[in-house]
Amino acid sequence: MGKHITLQVDGSSHDFDMADPTTPLLYLLRDDLGLNNPHFGCGLSQCGACTVLVNGTPMRSCVLPATAANDANITTLAGLGTPEHPHPVQQAFIDEQAFFCGYCMNGWVMTAVALVRDKPHATDAEIRHAFSGLKCRCGSHMSIIRAVKRLTEAA
Amino acid sequence: MVAFNQLMLSRRRALCTGGALFVSFATSACSSSETTAATGMGSATKPALTPPELDSWIAVKQDNSVVGYFGKVDVGLGIQVAIAQIIADELDVGFDQVSVVMGDTAFTVNQGGASGSTGLELGSVSVRNAAAQARAQLLAMAAAKFGAPASRLTVNDGIVSLADEPGKTISYGDLIGGRYFDYELTWNHKIGNELLVEGTAPLKNHADYRVVGKSIPRADIADKLFGNEVFNTDVRVPGMLHGRMVRPPVAGAIVVKVHPESVQLLPDVQLVVHNNLVGVVAAKEWTAIQAAKLLKIDWSTPKPAFPAEADLYKTIESAKTVGKGGPKPTGDTKATMAAASKTIEATYLWPFQSHASMGPACAIVDVQPDHVTIWTGDQKPHYVRDGVAALLGVPAAKVHAIWLRGPGSYGRNDGGDSAMDAAVLSKAVGKPVRVQYMRIDATAWDPKGPASVHKTSAGIDANGKVVAYHYRSIAFSRENIASHPDDPTQSLAGQFMGMPVSSKQAFDVPDETYDFGVQHLDWEVVPALLDRASPLRTSHLRDPLGPQINFASECFMDELALATNMDPVAFRLKYLKDKRGTVVIEAAAKAANWQPQMGHPGKPQGVLLKGRGMAFARRKDTRVAVIVDVEVDRHTGRVWPRHWFVAHDCGLIVNPNTLRRVIEGNIVHATSRALFEEVAFNPHMVTSVDWLSYPILDIKDAPESINITLINHKDDLPLGAGEPSSRPVASAIANAVFNATGIRFRQAPLTKARVKAAFI
Numbered sequence: 059m060g061k062h063i064t065l066q067v068d069g070s071s072h073d074f075d076m077a078d079p080t081t082p083l084l085y086l087l088r089d090d091l092g093l094n095n096p097h098f099g100c101g102l103s104q105c106g107a108c109t110v111l112v113n114g115t116p117m118r119s120c121v122l123p124a125t126a127a128n129d130a131n132i133t134t135l136a137g138l139g140t141p142e143h144p145h146p147v148q149q150a151f152i153d154e155q156a157f158f159c160g161y162c163m164n165g166w167v168m169t170a171v172a173l174v175r176d177k178p179h180a181t182d183a184e185i186r187h188a189f190s191g192l193k194c195r196c197g198s199h200m201s202i203i204r205a206v207k208r209l210t211e212a213a
Numbered sequence: 214m215v216a217f218n219q220l221m222l223s224r225r226r227a228l229c230t231g232g233a234l235f236v237s238f239a240t241s242a243c244s245s246s247e248t249t250a251a252t253g254m255g256s257a258t259k260p261a262l263t264p265p266e267l268d269s270w271i272a273v274k275q276d277n278s279v280v281g282y283f284g285k286v287d288v289g290l291g292i293q294v295a296i297a298q299i300i301a302d303e304l305d306v307g308f309d310q311v312s313v314v315m316g317d318t319a320f321t322v323n324q325g326g327a328s329g330s331t332g333l334e335l336g337s338v339s340v341r342n343a344a345a346q347a348r349a350q351l352l353a354m355a356a357a358k359f360g361a362p363a364s365r366l367t368v369n370d371g372i373v374s375l376a377d378e379p380g381k382t383i384s385y386g387d388l389i390g391g392r393y394f395d396y397e398l399t400w401n402h403k404i405g406n407e408l409l410v411e412g413t414a415p416l417k418n419h420a421d422y423r424v425v426g427k428s429i430p431r432a433d434i435a436d437k438l439f440g441n442e443v444f445n446t447d448v449r450v451p452g453m454l455h456g457r458m459v460r461p462p463v464a465g466a467i468v469v470k471v472h473p474e475s476v477q478l479l480p481d482v483q484l485v486v487h488n489n490l491v492g493v494v495a496a497k498e499w500t501a502i503q504a505a506k507l508l509k510i511d512w513s514t515p516k517p518a519f520p521a522e523a524d525l526y527k528t529i530e531s532a533k534t535v536g537k538g539g540p541k542p543t544g545d546t547k548a549t550m551a552a553a554s555k556t557i558e559a560t561y562l563w564p565f566q567s568h569a570s571m572g573p574a575c576a577i578v579d580v581q582p583d584h585v586t587i588w589t590g591d592q593k594p595h596y597v598r599d600g601v602a603a604l605l606g607v608p609a610a611k612v613h614a615i616w617l618r619g620p621g622s623y624g625r626n627d628g629g630d631s632a633m634d635a636a637v638l639s640k641a642v643g644k645p646v647r648v649q650y651m652r653i654d655a656t657a658w659d660p661k662g663p664a665s666v667h668k669t670s671a672g673i674d675a676n677g678k679v680v681a682y683h684y685r686s687i688a689f690s691r692e693n694i695a696s697h698p699d700d701p702t703q704s705l706a707g708q709f710m711g712m713p714v715s716s717k718q719a720f721d722v723p724d725e726t727y728d729f730g731v732q733h734l735d736w737e738v739v740p741a742l743l744d745r746a747s748p749l750r751t752s753h754l755r756d757p758l759g760p761q762i763n764f765a766s767e768c769f770m771d772e773l774a775l776a777t778n779m780d781p782v783a784f785r786l787k788y789l790k791d792k793r794g795t796v797v798i799e800a801a802a803k804a805a806n807w808q809p810q811m812g813h814p815g816k817p818q819g820v821l822l823k824g825r826g827m828a829f830a831r832r833k834d835t836r837v838a839v840i841v842d843v844e845v846d847r848h849t850g851r852v853w854p855r856h857w858f859v860a861h862d863c864g865l866i867v868n869p870n871t872l873r874r875v876i877e878g879n880i881v882h883a884t885s886r887a888l889f890e891e892v893a894f895n896p897h898m899v900t901s902v903d904w905l906s907y908p909i910l911d912i913k914d915a916p917e918s919i920n921i922t923l924i925n926h927k928d929d930l931p932l933g934a935g936e937p938s939s940r941p942v943a944s945a946i947a948n949a950v951f952n953a954t955g956i957r958f959r960q961a962p963l964t965k966a967r968v969k970a971a972f973i
Contacts, residue, residue: 078499085499094447095440097620099572100652101502104904107571107620136440148438155430155870158289158878160437161444161571161620182917189912193904195571195621196289197881199915201874 063128067091068137076125083119083127084108087134095135096120096164105193106165110134114175116168135164138171146209147171154205158196165192170206178213185210254354255392264322264410265400267350268393270343271300275390277371279304279311281344284324284408285336286316288592288622290878290935291431291871292332298867299337301424303344303417305368306385308424316594316616325406326593327622328696330756330832330933333867337931339410343398346412350396354388404595405697419865419927426927428870433618445590445617446575446649453577454483455498456638456648457505459491460658463897464519465743466512475509484508485641489746490709492638494646502651517896518743526562529666529687532739536690536718539735546672546733549681553672557776559769561669562960563761565689565892566662568754569907572620573650574627574659578635580605580643585612585636590619591628596699600629601636604701623882624753627659629698633706653902658705661892662754663689665720667765669772671729677777679788682729684722684766686736686758689751692717693741696753708746716741721758723766724831728790748899749892756936759832760883760943764961767828767944771951780809781948785829793862794836798829800860800922801838814955820847824953828941835937836862839880843949850969854884854946855917862924864932869923876938877919883942885910888962 060076067087074086082101087093087110099107101120108120111133139145144152147170157163166189173180173188180188185206194202260266272280281300287293297311304311314320324336348368355373356363365376373388375381384390398410419425436442461467467489476482476493482504485492493504520528550556577588578601585607591597598614605612614632622628627650635648650658665688672681693716694703701707708714722734742749774784782802786795801807807827814824827840842856857880866872889908893900901907943961951957956971 081499085497089498092449093440094443097444097446097572098649099620100903102652102903104652105571134440135438139439141435141439144439148435151438152430152435155434155874157434157437158874159571159618159621160289160434160442161446163437167438186913186915192912193571193909194912195569195882195909197878197885197910199881199910199912200877200919203912203915 061125063125065124065127066131068132068134074124079123079125081124083110083122083124086124087119093134093136097161099162099193105162106169106191107162109165109168111168111171114172116165116172135167138167145171147174150205150208154201154208156201156205157198162192162194166194166202174206174209174213178210180206180210255389256395257392259393260395262320262322264404264408265398267343267346267396267398269322270340270410271304271347271394273347273351273385273389275386277310277384277386277390279306279371279385281311281313281340282321283313283315283336283340284321284595285332286327286592286594286616287433287618288327289618290875291868293433294429294431294871295333295867296337296340298424298427298429299341300344302422303341304348304371306371308429310371318595318598318614322408323404323595324408326595328406328593330835330935330937331406332935333931334833334933335406339408341416342411345414345416346396346398347394349412349414350394351385351388355383358383358388425865425867426869428868431871443617445588445619446572448577448588448617448647450577450579450645453645453647454494454496454642455501456492456494456635456646457501457651458634458648458654459493459505459508459510460654461489461512463512463515464748464899465515465745469511469513472509476504476507479504479507483642485638487637487710489711490637490706492634492648494638494642505651518747519749519894519896521896522894525564525664526666529664529689529739534737535740536738537736538719539722542733544731546681546683546731549731550670550672550683553680554675555673555776556670557673557772558668558670559772559959561667561765561768563665563667563764564961565664565749566754566886566890567656567892567901567907568623568626568659569656569909570621570623570626573652573655574631575619575647575649576628576632576635577645577647578632578639579645580636580639583611587612587614587632587636588617589614589628589632590617590622591632591698592622593629593697596697597629597632599699600701600704601632603699604633604636604704604707605640623755624757625660625694625696625698627655630705632698633701633704637706656907657899657902658748660694660750660752662757663691663751665689665761667762669765669769671773673777679729679773679777680731682727682732684734686720686722686762688720688736688738689741690716690718690738691720691758692752693747693750694752696757705746714745716744721762723762724833725766725789725794725829726791726831727770727788729788749894755882756832756939759830759936759940760886761961763828763830763940764943764947767830767941768947768957768959771826771948772957775813778811780811781827782807783809789829791831791836794829794831796924797836797838797860797862800924801827801840801858804860804920804922805840805858807840810952814952816955817953821845822847822953824949824951826945826947826949826952828944828948830937830940832937832940833933834864835932835934837938837941839938839941839945841945841949843946843953845950845953845968847972850965850967850972852888852946852950852963852968853914854949857916857919859919859938860922860924861934861938862926863934863937864926864929866923866925867931872923872934873921875934876921879936879938880919880942881910881915883939884916884946886962887943887946888914889964891962891964
């Protein structure tokens with residue numbers, strides 16, 4: 059029997075026996091909990107498709123060992139809001155019709171959630187700086203920036 | 214009345230009634246499911262899924278909702294909404310009543326998948342024809358029901374009303390809901406993009422459209438944002454195992470020995486080895502990933518398959534020609550140039566580029582003794598079905614491909630290969646197997662956009678008029694492997710397993726219709742560097758060949774403008790024989806307040822240099838003109854295209870806001886290709902393996918603005934928009950960089966290193 063850990067995921071508590079303590083958080087979320095996001099993009103912490111909030115901080119679940127997230131509060135896209143009660147960031151991205159394939163959106167949305175929380179009046183340069191490093195292959199960048207500005211310029 | 218009864222008479226019922234005109238005269242030889250007198254209109258049995266069957270395109274449910282069946286797919290550009298808009302208008306139902314099923318081979322015919330920006334231009338035509346015919350069938354049913362001519366019927370939101378008789382209304386759902394039209398359309402007997410069905414019902418006038426032309430948002434965006442979208446990567450089938458592939462470390466290497474003991478400590482790992490195809494299968498995905506990493510294989514050490522990267526273009530230019538083509542020359546360019554008072558020539562270079570889709574491809578395949586199921590995100594699911602069927606040696610009818618949204622797709626990426634690999638693994642282990650590639654498999658091993666050399670030359674007479682023009686592409690083929698994943702010999706699995714290999718030799722020349730009198734446009738194809746399982750095998754990448762061909766031709770137009778002392782916009786307007794092209798160029802120039810650029814910009818001083826450039830593109834019948842304002846940092850070599858002005862003509866606009874997004878996406882994606890993307894390799898292997906070694910555009914380099922002028926042709930049919938605005942982007946950037954710096958860059962991408970080096 060491996061190490062025992064507990065994760066709070068989108069408000070629910072889950073216990074795991076970690077036979078392999080190196081297993082990245084991503085595989086617990088996807089394979090053990092059956093969540094449809096985050097996504098596997100690179101497994102190298104280079105793209106952001108696997109991003110979740112760990113105690114409020116956007117982190118790459120593809121490289122974060124699940125054991126390092128023991129007792130943490132984890133929020134995925136699905137935990138941000140619902141169609142009836144969307145998170146403002148979700149609503150802004152819907153209103154802006156951001157994204158094409160959308161496979162990358164975990165990184166952008168989770169980073170946006172942290173950004174508008176920490177810098178509600180973020181400038182264009184601060185928005186670009188916060189997002190730098192995230193990948194979007196379809197070229198959604200313009201609508202992503204506009205979506206965030208719906209919040210930062212209204213705040 | 215007779216005419217309408219003929220209209221609604223089905224082929225099957227016509228057989229049953231011995232050719233009688235009236236539906237209710239069914240003979241006892243017909244089963245009850247084929248008669249309709251007692252149970253309402255339509256047939257209870259769904260006809261087989263074939264292109265001419267109206268039921269292959271449209272279904273009306275009892276609740277008066279409508280399902281459209283689309284044999285293409287929406288890879289993120291919003292065509293699902295556009296198709297629903299077209300159906301809603303043609304069928305006279307509300308947009309919210311329509312849902313569209315895409316790409317599932319059990320419910321849709323093969324319309325070619327996402328391909329060549331043909332979703333609206335070709336794909337919507339059959340859907341529209343079918344919807345119009347369905348409306349006519351429904352009106353005929355209502356006419357029979359009311360005993361009144363169809364000319365007295367009106368339809369609103371799928372409710373048929375009889376004029377001047379307020380009580381006489383009936384919904385589509387009550388007429389046929391849950392049953393089938395059983396009506397045969399005319400089919401041109403083609404499949405794929407060219408598939409066309411036509412009915413006899415008249416189509417609606419565009420002036421009467423109420424839904425087409427509206428900016429209805431995409432529903433899938435919200436689904437994805439709430440985590441409710443099931444991507445193909447999210448499919449979980451009972452009993453499903455996880456597979457990973459193990460590729461050779463060196464291109465062309467073959468398996469000498471596999472060491473199963475190297476993964477014996479991992480739980481329940483199964484190895485699948487067919488010649489040089491090697492895969493691992495495990496219950497847990499993480500276990501499969503580790504097994505693929507740990508599995509020890511002795512590979513052969515083949516001689517280097519590739520030249521040094523620095524020698525790529527020299528290799529192309531000195532290689533033998535294995536294919537050539539192009540339109541017939543108009544006169545003798547050589548002789549005309551020899552007689553010209555001035556000639557200029559230039560050579561342009563374009564690298565191999567990777568799809569590098571956001572997620573590595575994924576497929577789940579369940580090979581059962583009598584049936585195969587595929588869950589795929591590939592953009593051509595019908596061809597995936599055909600390819601897997603051929604690989605397994607089973608009839609395509611026994612294979613069902615279910616399409617789900619996947620991680621981005623811009624042509625023949627790694628999606629088709631992943632289904633073939635999953636099929637091999639599933640057959641070997643007898644369980645459904647999910648294969649998702651690792652990043653290196655997606656970036657290093659996907660089919661590549663071909664590298665190319667483009668040689669341009671022109672002759673100018675004493676009056677400064679261009680009198681001869683020669684454009685030649687020398688390149689790797691556009692399709693070392695076919696753009697459809699329907700042939701296992703053109704897949705990595707088939708090639709690793711030892712199937713015979715072949716390559717189609719084809720390239721292209723510019724589509725823009727400049728008229729220089731005597732001109733010669735041609736292409737030559739050189740052999741693939743490695744003919745089997747090559748990580749540099751080529752196939753279609755977004756706007757296949759468009760950006761590279763345009764990069765040479767539209768930059769050379771600017772070079773010709775300079776050589777003839779003309780402004781680049783005025784030069785194009787003078788020589789372009791294309792009215793719609795002229796309109797977009799003028800529209801972009803107006804939006805940008807273009808000021809004539811005369812003469813060489815010299816050698817501007819300062820650190821941040823600013824410039825403006827333009828380019829024009831035609832892709833089939835879509836026209837795009839772009840103007841870009843760039844900033845070039847002399848110290849870092851950074852080129853930043855800050856502001857874009859795009860004028861775009863794709864015929865009838867179905868959904869303006871979505872079209873604007875699509876154009877933005879093209880501009881940004883193509884900017885990435887123009888400035889950053891270049892597959893790196895050494896003589897042994899592709900060395901672009903991830904996002905560090907295959908860098909793409911970062912948001913810091915995204916433009917500040919993209920101003921878009923849409924030119925709408927309300928009486929025209931919709932044309933393609935998924936790719937055309939990718940085409941002129943690299944050309945416009947290079948033209949703007951020349952305007953900013955006085956330096957003509959003829960090699961893409963315009964990387965920081967390349968630009969910085971040019972200043973020294």
